[in-house]
Amino acid sequence: MGVRPDEILAESFRIIDAEAGAHGFGPLEWPIVRRMIHASGDLELARLVHFRSGAATAGVQAFRDAAPIVTDVRMVATGIQGPPRETLGIELYCALDLPGVSHEVESRGLTRCAAAMEHAVAAWPEAVYVVGNAPTALAVLCAAIRRGAARPRLVIAMPVGFVGVIESKEEAIALALPVIAVRGRRGGSAVAAAAVNALLQLAGGGGAS
Numbered sequence: 001m002g003v004r005p006d007e008i009l010a011e012s013f014r015i016i017d018a019e020a021g022a023h024g025f026g027p028l029e030w031p032i033v034r035r036m037i038h039a040s041g042d043l044e045l046a047r048l049v050h051f052r053s054g055a056a057t058a059g060v061q062a063f064r065d066a067a068p069i070v071t072d073v074r075m076v077a078t079g080i081q082g083p084p085r086e087t088l089g090i091e092l093y094c095a096l097d098l099p100g101v102s103h104e105v106e107s108r109g110l111t112r113c114a115a116a117m118e119h120a121v122a123a124w125p126e127a128v129y130v131v132g133n134a135p136t137a138l139a140v141l142c143a144a145i146r147r148g149a150a151r152p153r154l155v156i157a158m159p160v161g162f163v164g165v166i167e168s169k170e171e172a173i174a175l176a177l178p179v180i181a182v183r184g185r186r187g188g189s190a191v192a193a194a195a196v197n198a199l200l201q202l203a204g205g206g207g208a209s
Helices: 005-020 029-040 055-064 074-079 082-087 101-108 112-123 135-146 165-173 189-205
Strands: 049-052 069-071 092-094 128-131 154-157 179-182
Touching (some): 005 029, 029 049, 029 189, 055 179, 069 074, 128 135, 154 165, 165 179
Parallel strands (some): 069 092, 154 179
Antiparallel strands (some): 049 179
């Protein structure tokens, strides 16, 4: 008889707990970090994940309040588990799917993700924002927050890469609102989606812990 998926997940978490060792994360924070490590196979995340302004608690409450989720790219949206989100009655939007983005790119010379984020902020100023790919989208979101055009319930700041990535994350961490970020160049769609999935489970959406 084969090993059941829940047994594999439980054993994976046990290994992560053992290899990560002592850490300073709280009881709501560690399940989020552990899911991110599981999604990436990267224990270095235990050193790089940063929670600001009670972000874990804020994220759980936002999802219990059925706050919508807005992602920068479709890969992040695809990785967010449907059943837990639907159980909580949460809508999911990808900024790139909003109308008018192509016109902004052509007329103003913005990246598609930056233009899309401007539209998303106008449509959902108090959503949970999840950036797992595009630092330009995160920079636009941070600028909107600073000028008072948006007040997200939570920002998950995890773009990956080499240009503008570190700067955009540090800009997000400096905001006076709840932020979960991966410092440095690491991050990505799978890691960002894993953080959301952990929060959905903690909020009562069911699924693996």
